[in-house]
Amino acid sequence: MPSFKIDLSTAVVFVATAPEPKMVNKKTGERAVDRDTNAGLSTVGLLVSDEGEGNLYQVTVPETGFPEGLMPGMPVRVVGLKARDWENEFNGQKRHGISFRAVAITPAA
Numbered sequence: 629m630p631s632f633k634i635d636l637s638t639a640v641v642f643v644a645t646a647p648e649p650k651m652v653n654k655k656t657g658e659r660a661v662d663r664d665t666n667a668g669l670s671t672v673g674l675l676v677s678d679e680g681e682g683n684l685y686q687v688t689v690p691e692t693g694f695p696e697g698l699m700p701g702m703p704v705r706v707v708g709l710k711a712r713d714w715e716n717e718f719n720g721q722k723r724h725g726i727s728f729r730a731v732a733i734t735p736a737a
Contacts, residue, residue: 631712631729636676636705641736643702644684645673647694660688667692672733674706685728693732703736 647670650660660669667690674685687709698704708731715724 631710634709634711634728636678636709639676639678641677641704641706642675643672643698643700643704643733644675645700647672647689647691647698649691650688662690665690665692670694672698673700674704674733687728687730687733689730689733693730695735698733698735705734705736706730707732707734 650669650671652658652660661667662669669688670691672687672689672694674687676683676685687706693707710729711726712729713724713726715722717723
């Protein structure tokens with residue numbers, strides 16, 4: 629499925645929730661990994677404020693793409709944010725949504 633770049637050039641972005649490992653299977657503890665780099669993936673909650681509106685996004689980022697110590701409330705910059713729609717069927721129920729992926733998250737200067 630195609631992905632779309634998200635322009636954050638005029639936005640203010642804060643960490644809402646600290647990075648947590650993204651799991652493929654919580655029961656077995658299997659962690660999701662990037663297909664290209666084989667790096668473990670994490671999910672970070674980001675509050676994006678732009679044009680008087682704030683939204684919370686759960687963004688997947690490789691563990692090599694963010695520094696240790698990202699804490700809620702910290703202003704950050706997001707590199708290479710993309711959105712992609714998804715759809716699947718599990719136990720006869722169709723689900724769909726939008727996933728967000730970034731190359732890196734760095735502290736704002």
